[in-house]
Amino acid sequence: MSDASAARVVIDLDVPGPTISRHLYGHFAEHLGRCVYDGFYVGESSELPNEGGIRLDVVEALRALNIPNLRWPGGCFADEYHWMNGIGPREDRPGMVNTNWGNVVENNHFGTHEFMALCELLGAEPYVNGNVGSGTVREMSDWVEYLTRNGDSPMVRLRKENGREDPWKVPFWGIGNEAWGCGGNLTAEAYVDLARQYATFCKNHDGNELYRIAAGASDHDLAWTEALMKSISKLGGTPRDLFQAISVHYYTVPGTWEHKGSATQFGFDDYYRTMIKAQDIDRVLTGHSTVMDAYDPERKIGLVLDEWGTWWDVEPGTNPGFLYQQNALRDALVASLHFDVFHRHAERLVMANIAQTVNVLQAMVLTDDTGLVLTPTYHVFEMNKGHHDATAVPVHVVDQQAPYALDGKQLEFLSASASVKGDKALVSVTNLDPAAAADVVLDLRGATVRAHRGRLLTAPELQAHNTAAEPEVVVPTELTDITTDARGLRVTLPPHSFATIELDL
Structure with a gap:
């Protein structure tokens, strides 16, 4: 594209x-x-x-x-x-x-x-x-x-009678x-x-x-x-x-x-x-x-x-x-x-x-x-x-297709967030379009990316789900459609998909 x-x-x-x-x-x-x-x-x-x-x-x-x-x-x-x-x-x-x-x-x-x-x-x-x-x-x-007190009290004694000596946090x-x-x-x-x-x-x-x-x-x-x-x-x-x-x-x-x-x-x-x-x-x-x-x-x-x-x-x-x-x-x-x-x-x-x-x-x-x-x-x-416990960093989605309108309300098809923890960053991107793939440039600013790995969660149908008979209909796979770009990385997300890209900084 x-x-x-x-x-x-x-x-x-x-x-x-x-x-x-x-x-x-x-x-x-x-x-x-x-x-x-x-x-x-x-x-x-x-x-x-x-x-x-x-x-x-x-x-x-x-x-x-x-x-x-x-x-x-x-x-x-x-x-x-x-x-x-x-x-x-x-x-x-x-x-x-x-x-x-x-x-x-x-x-x-x-x-x-x-x-x-x-x-x-x-x-x-x-x-x-x-x-x-x-x-x-x-x-x-x-x-x-009963849950949190130490020492001695009516509730502490009751807790100990029930088998728990030390209080919980x-x-x-x-x-x-x-x-x-x-x-x-x-x-x-x-x-x-x-x-x-x-x-x-x-x-x-x-x-x-x-x-x-x-x-x-x-x-x-x-x-x-x-x-x-x-x-x-x-x-x-x-x-x-x-x-x-x-x-x-x-x-x-x-x-x-x-x-x-x-x-x-x-x-x-x-x-x-x-x-x-x-x-x-x-x-x-x-x-x-x-x-x-x-x-x-x-x-x-x-x-x-x-x-x-x-x-x-x-x-x-x-x-x-x-x-x-x-x-x-x-x-x-x-x-x-x-x-x-x-x-x-x-x-x-x-x-x-x-x-x-x-x-x-x-x-x-x-x-x-x-x-x-x-x-x-x-x-x-x-x-x-x-x-988890990472530092959020600003993310701006631009140049995406026009939102979908239904019942007077609009849906933006692309959603993303990112965080940094130590020498790693994690980018999460969702393509909400149910029918079309999304070509996305990750414009990575303010750090040098040494390596990247991607994972993808999708299935052929939005209705796909896991059962005891078929427990792996919807499971993460490797995100293979990811390449370097002058601005950072370029990924293609299939319709109705979620991806995470881990970056080594």
């Missing part, structure tokens, strides 16, 4: 931006469907390899992602979960009805100790979401004490979840007062510093964020005394909540609407960040996107309350697009958690009683590992 037909991605490798926190690649495990039970936890009597009932094949797969944190126990489930029912001998734990997800009875065999053991196996930092909706201040305060703590909905159907003002009360009694014990996350808005609800920020700005002392961050949730649902569409049966218009919806995460994060800047110009308060991902109709024949969906190449492109946006917002956005890790919504892995399947989305996380 001629230079006139090539898009150009200008990358200033010598202009450091904010650090891309590894926690932007966080995960989420709710007591929902088969995420915890059958997903992470199968019990010690299972024939599957396990440690304390925790599936080791799932642990091995997630460790390969360098999973940085795991949010638990919800989600909506968090505000009906009473942690004291999930400790002690498993046979003595009272069961509960999961009213949010399938109205099933669960036995509480996976509780606090099992979750902390899972985090230790994963090498992930725990993000515990406390119960504001149906809990009490004392219940949450006692949970923090728990850095991230959620003050309720979706308080505007399943977490209590509260107004912003009512939640703010409760959140301040609860957060006051979530103490820092024995060197464990809690990063308290107030339950934030859904989608574009900037009024909720403003109510939180107004309250925080009126607190005595520094703005970070009670809350260190506020959350927001955003799902890519191109249809309606009643008819979301199929994960694998869709046409081009469905695809375009999906990617336009996914692209809108940039506007959502910009809006909430702008409101936060008005009250916190020094950006001391973090923004946490602790639920994001695609949400489709459940797979035929499965429990509607279990939210089990397949995961196609289209989902992977939603993820790669999101990460480019996250990197641009890394100064304010400190954490993001995909919903969810196993067997629910946009999962990393799908399991059955014999093994697991890695999804296309899993591979995006793995290919982007080099961005």
